[in-house]
Amino acid sequence: MSMSDKPAANREVVVRVRGLVNELGGNLIHDHVDLDLYRGEVLGVVGGSGSGKSVLLRSIVGLNRPREGSIEVFGQDISKLGERALHTVQVRWGVLFQEGALFSSQTVAENIQVPMREYMKMSEPLMNEIASMKLSMVGLPEDAARKYPSELSGGMKKRAGLARALALDPDLLFLDEPTAGLDPISANQFDELVHDLQKSLGLTVFMVTHDLDTLKATTDRIAVLVNRKIKVGTIDELRRDPDPWIQEYFSGVRGRAALAS
Amino acid sequence: MTVTDTDVPADTRPWLRTERRGRVLRLTAGGEWIVRYAARLDPQLHAYDLGDANEVEIDGRAITRLDSAGAWLLVRTKRAVEESGKTVRAFTLPDIYSTLIHTIDQEHTAPPVVIVPRHTFSALLERLGRSTVHVLKQGYGMLGYLGRVTVEWAEAIYSPRGNLRVPALIHQVEEIGINALPIVGLLAFLIGIVLAYQGADQLRRFGAEIFTINLLGVGVLRELGGLVTAIIIAGRSGSAFTAQIGTMKVNEEIDAMQTIGINTVDALVLPRILGLIIALPFLTIYADVMAMVGGAVMCYFDLGITFPVFMRQLHEAISMNTFLVGVIKAPVFALIIGLVGCYEGLQVERNADSVGRLTTRSVVEAIFLIIVLDAGFSILFSILKI
Numbered sequence: 001m002s003m004s005d006k007p008a009a010n011r012e013v014v015v016r017v018r019g020l021v022n023e024l025g026g027n028l029i030h031d032h033v034d035l036d037l038y039r040g041e042v043l044g045v046v047g048g049s050g051s052g053k054s055v056l057l058r059s060i061v062g063l064n065r066p067r068e069g070s071i072e073v074f075g076q077d078i079s080k081l082g083e084r085a086l087h088t089v090q091v092r093w094g095v096l097f098q099e100g101a102l103f104s105s106q107t108v109a110e111n112i113q114v115p116m117r118e119y120m121k122m123s124e125p126l127m128n129e130i131a132s133m134k135l136s137m138v139g140l141p142e143d144a145a146r147k148y149p150s151e152l153s154g155g156m157k158k159r160a161g162l163a164r165a166l167a168l169d170p171d172l173l174f175l176d177e178p179t180a181g182l183d184p185i186s187a188n189q190f191d192e193l194v195h196d197l198q199k200s201l202g203l204t205v206f207m208v209t210h211d212l213d214t215l216k217a218t219t220d221r222i223a224v225l226v227n228r229k230i231k232v233g234t235i236d237e238l239r240r241d242p243d244p245w246i247q248e249y250f251s252g253v254r255g256r257a258a259l260a261s
Numbered sequence: 262m263t264v265t266d267t268d269v270p271a272d273t274r275p276w277l278r279t280e281r282r283g284r285v286l287r288l289t290a291g292g293e294w295i296v297r298y299a300a301r302l303d304p305q306l307h308a309y310d311l312g313d314a315n316e317v318e319i320d321g322r323a324i325t326r327l328d329s330a331g332a333w334l335l336v337r338t339k340r341a342v343e344e345s346g347k348t349v350r351a352f353t354l355p356d357i358y359s360t361l362i363h364t365i366d367q368e369h370t371a372p373p374v375v376i377v378p379r380h381t382f383s384a385l386l387e388r389l390g391r392s393t394v395h396v397l398k399q400g401y402g403m404l405g406y407l408g409r410v411t412v413e414w415a416e417a418i419y420s421p422r423g424n425l426r427v428p429a430l431i432h433q434v435e436e437i438g439i440n441a442l443p444i445v446g447l448l449a450f451l452i453g454i455v456l457a458y459q460g461a462d463q464l465r466r467f468g469a470e471i472f473t474i475n476l477l478g479v480g481v482l483r484e485l486g487g488l489v490t491a492i493i494i495a496g497r498s499g500s501a502f503t504a505q506i507g508t509m510k511v512n513e514e515i516d517a518m519q520t521i522g523i524n525t526v527d528a529l530v531l532p533r534i535l536g537l538i539i540a541l542p543f544l545t546i547y548a549d550v551m552a553m554v555g556g557a558v559m560c561y562f563d564l565g566i567t568f569p570v571f572m573r574q575l576h577e578a579i580s581m582n583t584f585l586v587g588v589i590k591a592p593v594f595a596l597i598i599g600l601v602g603c604y605e606g607l608q609v610e611r612n613a614d615s616v617g618r619l620t621t622r623s624v625v626e627a628i629f630l631i632i633v634l635d636a637g638f639s640i641l642f643s644i645l646k647i
Contacts, residue, residue, distance in 0.1 A: 122300040130330055132371050133329065
C-alpha cells in the first residue's frame with residue numbers, strides 16, 4: 001500500500017498498455033484501454049463475467065493478438081519482438097493459469113524444472129535443490145514432488161502452478177483467478193502466500209480475480225473493467241466512483257462484508 | 262534457448278572470493294546473485310576448501326541483486342558449514358534481502374526432490390508390470406461391464422417401455438447407419454474394383470477370367486464385405502461413442518444423470534449398442550451390393566463381361582448360405598464395437614489427455630477383436646462345413 005502513495009511519474013512502469021482494442025466473436029471487449037503497472041505493486045483486475053479480464057491478461061502475455069493498440073512489457077513492445085527477444089522477456093515473467101495448467105505427463109518436480117531446463121544450464125542436483133525450495137516456498141509438502149497433476153487437489157495444483165511460475169525468479173507475475181475454486185481457508189492461505197512472496201521477492205503482480213477478500217488482502221491498486229473501458233484506483237477511490245457496476249460490486253452484500261473486516 | 266552470460270554487461274556478474282585469516286575462512290560475495298548465474302556459482306560453492314578453519318564468515322554486503330536461487334546458494338553454504346561442525350561467525354547481507362533469506366532459511370528444510378529416471382531397465386520392467394496388471398484389470402472390468410449390459414438388456418426386453426429409449430435409438434440408427442452410407446458405399450465399390458482387377462489379372466493366365474466373378478462373390482460376401490464395414494464403423498462410430506461418453510464424463514454430465522436418477526446404461530449405452538446391431542447388418546448388405554457393382558464395372562471394362570453374363574455367373578457361384586455367413590457376423594461385430602466404445606468412454610478420467618488416449622484405445626481394441634472374432638468364425642464354419 002505504501003507504494004501507491006508515491007507520485008506515479010517517478011516509478012518504473014513494467015507493463016504499459018496503450019489504446020488496446022480487442023474483439024471477440026464480433027463483440028467489442030476493450031475499447032482503447034490504457035493501463036500502467038508499476039514495479040513492485042500488486043494490481044488486482046476485476047470485472048463482470050465476459051468483461052475481458054482474461055483477454056487483457058492473455059493480450060499482455062502475448063497469447064492474444066489485439067486488434068489495435070500497443071503493449072509494452074519491460075519497455076519492449078511484445079507484438080514486435082522476434083522469438084529470441086521475446087524469450088528474454090519471457091524468462092522475466094511467470095504466469096499462473098486458472099487451473100494451474102501443469103503438464104499432465106510430468107510430475108510436479110519435473111513441471112517446476114521445465115523452465116530451468118529450457119533456459120538455464122544448471123546441473124541436475126542444483127535443479128533438484130531449487131525445485132525442492134520452490135515447493136517449500138509455495139507451501140507444498142515434500143511428497144508432492146513425485147506426484148502427477150491428476151493426483152493433486154485443486155488448491156495443490158494452483159500452488160504447484162505457482163511454483164512453476166516462480167521457477168526462474170521472475171520480476172513480474174501474472175495470476176489468473178488464483179483463489180477461484182478454493183475453499184475460504186485455502187484462499188486465505190493463498191492470499192498470504194502471494195503477499196509474502198511479493199514482499200520477500202519484490203515481485204510485480206498482475207492478478208485477475210473475483211475475490212474481494214483477495215483484493216483487500218493483497219492488492220495496492222485495482223483496475224475495474226467496465227463498459228469496455230478500464231478504471232484504476234485504490235479500493236477507497238473506487239468506492240467513491242459513481243459507476244453503477246462499481247457501486248454494486250463494492251457496496252453489495254459481499255463487498256461490504258469483505259471490506260468491513 | 263539458453264540465456265548466456267553474454268546477454269548482460271560484465272559488471273553485473275557475480276563473484277565469490279575466499280580468504281583465510283588464521284582459523285577464520287572469509288567468503289565474500291558480490292554482484293548479481295540471480296538464477297541465471299546459479300549454474301556458474303554452484304560449483305564454486307562446492308569447491309572451496311574449508312581446511313583447518315573452524316569459523317566461517319559469509320559477507321554478502323556487496324551483492325547488488327539477490328533472488329531466491331541466489332539466496333538458496335548462500336543458505337545452503339551456511340548450512341553446509343554448520344553441518345560440518347564449524348561455526349558461522351557472521352552472515353551479512355544488505356538489509357533489503359533479510360526477509361528473503363529469513364523466509365528460505367526458516368521455511369525450507371526439505372531435501373532435494375528426487376526425479377525418477379524413465380529410461381532405465383528397472384523403469385522398463387516397472388512399465389511392463391504395470392501394463393500387464395492393466396490389461397488384466399481391463400479384461401476383468403470389461404467382463405463385469407458386459408454382465409451389467411446384459412442385465413439391463415434383459416430388463417429392456419422384459420419391459421421395453423420403461424427401459425428402451427426409442428428416440429435415442431432412432432437417432433443412433435440414423436447416425437451410425439444412414440450417415441455412414443456414402444463412405445461405406447464408396448469404399449466397398451473401390452474394393453470390388455480392386456478385387457476384380459487383381460483376380461482377372463491372375464486368372465487370365467489360365468484362361469479362367471470368368472472365375473473372377475466367383476472370387477469376387479465368395480470373397481466379398483463371406484469375408485470382406487462384413488470385415489471392411491465393421492472396421493470402418495469401428496473407426497467412425499466406436500471412436501465417436503468413446504469421445505462422446507468420455508466428454509460427458511469429463512463435464513460431470515454422467516454424474517449429473519446419475520443424481521437425477523437416469524440409468525446411464527439405459528440412456529447412453531443401450532441405444533448405441535442396439536443402434537449398431539440394427540444398422541451394421543444393413544450396412545454390410547449395402548457394402549456387399551456396392552462391391553458387386555464395382556466388380557461388375559471392372560469386369561465389363563477389363564474383361565468385356567456384360568452385366569447379364571456377370572449376373573448369371575454370380576448366381577452360379579454363390580448360394581444363399583454364402584451371403585448369410587457374411588451377414589450373420591455383423592451383429593456380433595456390432596456388439597463388440599458398441600461394448601468397447603461405450604466401456605472405454607466410461608473409463609475416461611477428469612484430465613485432458615484421457616479422452617484422446619481412450620478413443621485411440623477403443624478403436625484399436627475394437628478392430629483387434631473384430632479380426633480375432635472373424636478368424637474364430639472361419640474356424641467355426643469350417644467345422645460346421647458351411
